[in-house]
Amino acid sequence: MALLQDLIQQIDDPALRERILQETNKLVKQKKFGLVFEEHLPECTPLYDVPIRVGSKVARKIGYVSDIYTVLKIEGSAVLCDRRETHEQVTLQMDEIVAIAEFGEPIYPTLKPIDYVENAPANDLWHTLIEADNYHALQLLEYLYAEKVDCIYIDPPYNTGAKDWKYNNDYVDSSDAYRHSKWLSMMEKRLKLAKKLLNPKDSTLIVTIDEKEYLHLGCLLEETFPEARIQMITSIINRKGVSRKGNRADSNKKEITQFSRVAEYLYFVMLGDASIKKSEHNMLDTPNNRIAETDGQEQVGWLSMLRRGAASHRADKPKHFYPIFVDHQKRTIVGVGEPLDLSEDRKTVQSVEGIDIVWPMRTDGSEGRWQLKRETFIAALHAGTAKLGTYNRKQNRWAINYLNQGIKDEIAKGAIIVEGKDEKGALILKRVTEKLVEPKSVWNQTPHNASEYGTTLLNSIIGSDKFTYPKSIYAVKDTIAMCVSSKPNALVIDFFAGSGTTLHAINLLNAEDGGKRRCIMVTNNEVSADESEELTAQGYQPGDCEWENLGIARHVTWPRTVCSIKGNNIEGSPLTGTYGCDVEQYIEIEGEVTDSETGKRIRGKVYKKVKLPAYPNLADLKMSDGFKTNAAYFKLSFLDKTSVALGRQFKELLPVLWMKGGAIGKCPMVDEGDLPNMLILPMNKMAILIDEIYYPEFDDQMALYPEIQTVFIVTDSEPAYREMIRNYNGKDCYQLYRDYLDNFRINTGR
Incomplete structure (x- = not known):
C-alpha cells in the first residue's frame, strides 16, 4: 500500500489525486488482515416444541433446515407456504414441517427434563447433558454462567468430509471459493460465545483438531482471543497409525500413498492467570520405550527388619525371635515360624532342602530380634509393607525389609505415592518431591491410545459400532487436569460432547483426587447419514420417537453417562476391569547380570517388564463400582415470549x-x-x-x-x-x- 500511495502522489491533477486517495483509503479500511474466509449466512435450528401458526417460519423435516418457508394459511392439516428462495407457493402437510429459528433471532429457551441418573442421593453434585444445537445452548449458557466457567474442552468436527453425525465433518460448501469457509464460520460464531463464558481472570479453552484445519483454527483462535496465551500440543493417539490415501489434484486421479496419521493437536488458550500445572510426568516419555527412571526424585528406602541399637537382643523381646523361611531359588518368603522361648535353641528348627532359614542375627554373631512380632509381620507381608530383601553372598544371609509407621504416615499424606505392587506383592513406592517438571509439547502416553481406551472402552459400555473415533478417557482426563487440578470445584463445559467422554473423564478425575468438579455437556441428537436414509425409507421423520431414539444424544451420550455412573453396561451386566489402566513398564529388581570386567555372572540390578497401573490412585477403582455422582438430561426447548412475561411458564x-x-x-x-x-x-x-x-x-x-x-x-x-x-x-x-x-x-x- 505504501508503494501505491507513493505512485498516487505522482498524479499531477490534484482533484483526481485526492479522489483516488479517498477510494484507496476505503479499500484499506475494508481489507481484513489475518484469517480471511467467507462468512456464511446464519444457521437455522428446528423447534419441534413450538406450534406452527400463520406467519411462522418453517422447514421440511426431511430436507435442508435452511430451505425456509413462510406459512401463509392453515386449513386443517394442509399448510400453504411461500418458499423464501423462489416465492413459489406450495401446500405441505402439518406433520411434514417444523418451525425454525434463524441465527441472531431473539430466542427464549428452556430445559425440558428427559431423564436423570442418581447414584449419590446425599451428594449435591449434579452434572448435566443438554440435547440441543450447540449455538442456542451456548446462548442459554451465557445467561447462566457468563464469565464463570473454569475450563471449556471441545472436540469439534475435523471437516474431513465424513458424514457419520451432524456436525458431520462435511463443512465444505460448493458455493465457497475457499473450502474452509463454512467450517470456520461455524466455529467462529461458537468461539465468540464460548469466550463470554470463560472467566477472563483465570480459565482455559482446549480445542482438539487434526491436520485438516489446525492452521486455520490457530489463526481463528488468535483473532478471537488476542489477549490469551496460546500453545499447540502434539498428542500421539494411535501408534499403529491410520492410513491416509488420496487422489492427485490433477485430472489423473491416481491414488497416492500419504503419511500414516498417529497424532492430533490440542490448542490450549489460557486467559488471565491460567497456567498449566507442573507434574512429575513430562508427558513425552512413556514406560513403553524407556527404563523407569526417577527424574531426580528420591527413592523410598525400606528399613531392615533386624532391630539395632537399644533393646535389640533376643532376651529383650522373646516374641520377636522367630524364623522366616525363604525359597532360595524363587527368592521369595514361603513361611514364618513360631517364636521360640528363651530356653529353646534355634538349631532345633530343621531346614528343608532349597529353603533357607533366616534368623534375626546380629553382626557380632549374637541372637537379636525382629522389629515386628510374628502376627504383625505376616499382616505386613499380605499388605505389601514387608518383603524379602537382597542376598549377601559373603555373609550367606538374606535381608528382610519392612516399612515403619513413619513411611506409612507419609503414604497416607501423599508424600509418598504407591505406584502398585511388584510380582511378589511388595508395594512399589515413589517419594513426591518439589522437583516437578513442565509438561512437554509432544505427548506420548500409552493410556492416550484412542483405539483401546476410546473405541474399545465405549463399545464395552454401550455396544459396538455406535460411535466412531471416541477420545481416550485418559487423554481427556489428563488434558483437563492440566488446567483444573488445583480447582476441585471447577465448572467444565463441552459443547461438542459426542460420545460423552468429557463427563466420564471428569468423574474419573474427581475419583482420583476427591474433587467436586461439575461438567455440562451439549450435543445434538442427529442420526448418521445411513440411519437417516433407512428411517426415511420406513416413513419416519425427525421428531418421531423412532428417529429421536437413534440420535447421538439418546443412543450414545446419555447411555454412556448412565452406565459409567452406575457401573454396568447397556445390558445391565457389571463392567469389568479397573480404571488404573495397566500398562507395560520396567521395574528394577535383583537378578543375575554379567560383570563387564570379569565376564562372570553375579547378582545385581536388572530390569524386568511388568504390567503396572499407569494411574495408581485409580488401581482399586473397579469400573463396576461406578461413580458416586448424579447427572440430569435435558432437551433445549423454546418458550413464547409473551407467556414468559406474564409468568405463565414458570x-x-x-x-x-x-x-x-x-x-x-x-x-x-x-x-x-x-x-x-x-x-x-x-x-x-x-x-x-x-x-x-x-x-x-x-x-x-x-x-x-x-x-x-x-x-x-x-x-x-x-x-x-x-x-x-x-x-x-x-x-x-x-x-x-x-x-x-x-x-x-x-x-x-x-
Missing part, C-alpha cells in the same frame, strides 16, 4: 433457574395446578418468590435457611425488587422475568 423455566443457581441437588419440580406463592429450596440452595405480596413471609423463611445462596424475585417493579433484596447481601439475586427476557433480547443481531 414450571417450564424452573430447570433453567435451577441451573443458574448452580445445579445443586436434584432439579426441583412443581405439581400441576396453581403455583405456590414461593419456593424455599434449601437442598438446592435457592429460593423463588413467585407472588411478591408474600414477601414478608418469604423474608422470614430466608432467615431460617442461611445456606440459600441464589434468590429469584418475580416482580415487574425495579424499585420493589431493589427494596426486597436489600437484606440479601452476598447472595446472587435476580429479577424475574425481566432478567431472563432482557438477556435473550440482546441475542438479536448476533
Whole structure:
C-alpha cells in the first residue's frame, strides 16, 4: 500500500489525486488482515416444541433446515407456504414441517427434563447433558454462567468430509471459493460465545483438531482471543497409525500413498492467570520405550527388619525371635515360624532342602530380634509393607525389609505415592518431591491410545459400532487436569460432547483426587447419514420417537453417562476391569547380570517388564463400582415470549433457574395446578418468590435457611425488587422475568 500511495502522489491533477486517495483509503479500511474466509449466512435450528401458526417460519423435516418457508394459511392439516428462495407457493402437510429459528433471532429457551441418573442421593453434585444445537445452548449458557466457567474442552468436527453425525465433518460448501469457509464460520460464531463464558481472570479453552484445519483454527483462535496465551500440543493417539490415501489434484486421479496419521493437536488458550500445572510426568516419555527412571526424585528406602541399637537382643523381646523361611531359588518368603522361648535353641528348627532359614542375627554373631512380632509381620507381608530383601553372598544371609509407621504416615499424606505392587506383592513406592517438571509439547502416553481406551472402552459400555473415533478417557482426563487440578470445584463445559467422554473423564478425575468438579455437556441428537436414509425409507421423520431414539444424544451420550455412573453396561451386566489402566513398564529388581570386567555372572540390578497401573490412585477403582455422582438430561426447548412475561411458564423455566443457581441437588419440580406463592429450596440452595405480596413471609423463611445462596424475585417493579433484596447481601439475586427476557433480547443481531 505504501508503494501505491507513493505512485498516487505522482498524479499531477490534484482533484483526481485526492479522489483516488479517498477510494484507496476505503479499500484499506475494508481489507481484513489475518484469517480471511467467507462468512456464511446464519444457521437455522428446528423447534419441534413450538406450534406452527400463520406467519411462522418453517422447514421440511426431511430436507435442508435452511430451505425456509413462510406459512401463509392453515386449513386443517394442509399448510400453504411461500418458499423464501423462489416465492413459489406450495401446500405441505402439518406433520411434514417444523418451525425454525434463524441465527441472531431473539430466542427464549428452556430445559425440558428427559431423564436423570442418581447414584449419590446425599451428594449435591449434579452434572448435566443438554440435547440441543450447540449455538442456542451456548446462548442459554451465557445467561447462566457468563464469565464463570473454569475450563471449556471441545472436540469439534475435523471437516474431513465424513458424514457419520451432524456436525458431520462435511463443512465444505460448493458455493465457497475457499473450502474452509463454512467450517470456520461455524466455529467462529461458537468461539465468540464460548469466550463470554470463560472467566477472563483465570480459565482455559482446549480445542482438539487434526491436520485438516489446525492452521486455520490457530489463526481463528488468535483473532478471537488476542489477549490469551496460546500453545499447540502434539498428542500421539494411535501408534499403529491410520492410513491416509488420496487422489492427485490433477485430472489423473491416481491414488497416492500419504503419511500414516498417529497424532492430533490440542490448542490450549489460557486467559488471565491460567497456567498449566507442573507434574512429575513430562508427558513425552512413556514406560513403553524407556527404563523407569526417577527424574531426580528420591527413592523410598525400606528399613531392615533386624532391630539395632537399644533393646535389640533376643532376651529383650522373646516374641520377636522367630524364623522366616525363604525359597532360595524363587527368592521369595514361603513361611514364618513360631517364636521360640528363651530356653529353646534355634538349631532345633530343621531346614528343608532349597529353603533357607533366616534368623534375626546380629553382626557380632549374637541372637537379636525382629522389629515386628510374628502376627504383625505376616499382616505386613499380605499388605505389601514387608518383603524379602537382597542376598549377601559373603555373609550367606538374606535381608528382610519392612516399612515403619513413619513411611506409612507419609503414604497416607501423599508424600509418598504407591505406584502398585511388584510380582511378589511388595508395594512399589515413589517419594513426591518439589522437583516437578513442565509438561512437554509432544505427548506420548500409552493410556492416550484412542483405539483401546476410546473405541474399545465405549463399545464395552454401550455396544459396538455406535460411535466412531471416541477420545481416550485418559487423554481427556489428563488434558483437563492440566488446567483444573488445583480447582476441585471447577465448572467444565463441552459443547461438542459426542460420545460423552468429557463427563466420564471428569468423574474419573474427581475419583482420583476427591474433587467436586461439575461438567455440562451439549450435543445434538442427529442420526448418521445411513440411519437417516433407512428411517426415511420406513416413513419416519425427525421428531418421531423412532428417529429421536437413534440420535447421538439418546443412543450414545446419555447411555454412556448412565452406565459409567452406575457401573454396568447397556445390558445391565457389571463392567469389568479397573480404571488404573495397566500398562507395560520396567521395574528394577535383583537378578543375575554379567560383570563387564570379569565376564562372570553375579547378582545385581536388572530390569524386568511388568504390567503396572499407569494411574495408581485409580488401581482399586473397579469400573463396576461406578461413580458416586448424579447427572440430569435435558432437551433445549423454546418458550413464547409473551407467556414468559406474564409468568405463565414458570414450571417450564424452573430447570433453567435451577441451573443458574448452580445445579445443586436434584432439579426441583412443581405439581400441576396453581403455583405456590414461593419456593424455599434449601437442598438446592435457592429460593423463588413467585407472588411478591408474600414477601414478608418469604423474608422470614430466608432467615431460617442461611445456606440459600441464589434468590429469584418475580416482580415487574425495579424499585420493589431493589427494596426486597436489600437484606440479601452476598447472595446472587435476580429479577424475574425481566432478567431472563432482557438477556435473550440482546441475542438479536448476533
